Amino acid sequence: MKVIILGSGTGSNAEAILRAERDGELGQAAVRAVFSDNESAGILSHATNYGKPAHFLSAAPYRTKLDGEAENVWINEIQAMEVDLLVLAGFMRVIKPPFLQAFDKQIINLHPSLLPSFPGLNGIRQAFEYGVKITGCTVHWVNEVVDGGAVIDQALVRVEDDDDLQALASKMHHAEHLLLPSVIRRLSVGDIQFPQ
Ligand code: GAR
Secondary structure, X not given: OEEEEEEOOOOHHHHHHHHHHHOOOOOOOEEEEEEEOOOXXXXXXXXXXXXXXXXXXXXXXXXXXXXXXXXXXXXXXXXXXXXXXXXXXXXXXXEOHHHHXXXXXXXXXXXXXXXXXXXXXXXXXXXXXXXXXXXXXXEEEOOOOOOOOOEEXXXXXXXXXXXXXXXXXXHHHHHHHHHHHHHHHHHHOOOOOOOO
């Protein structure tokens, strides 16, 4: 199963995926490349460190979505790689219908809350400020509704009374780093099915 990872930031989840692959824990999945809309994103350095192609593609002039001419470039570059799965790991842009149609039922996203609670930006902070005692992370199929596609799997994180936001974030990232590679592995060996 050929995989690409898309991300905009630090790339700790991409690194968890790359580490799992290096350690033989990613089943039949192989990461072909990492793409970022942010030229200085840490995720590109992680890709290089693991010997994977790291591609910066501009998404200008838009700031929060993939649209217009830039979207066409992204679609063409990724289609040329003939991959099976696109993993959004901290990719902070709204995906529009042309991109979704180009990679129909092939895109998964990691979100830092138990969807459908706390969609959108800052999922960890939203849950912390609401005061929930249990939160967690979600991997879901991507559709036209932001953070609204079918849930594939979730992991729970308990919020202890003495957790501050930073402590919670650290527990959340630990949970994410286990969940996302696990979902990719299970997709690759058929334990989780792609949508029909
Ligand atoms: C992760 O916490 C992920 O859940 C979140 O961005 C972070 C990326 O961290 N994604 C979203 O908020 C998407 N709405 P990373 O760059 O260290 O993997």
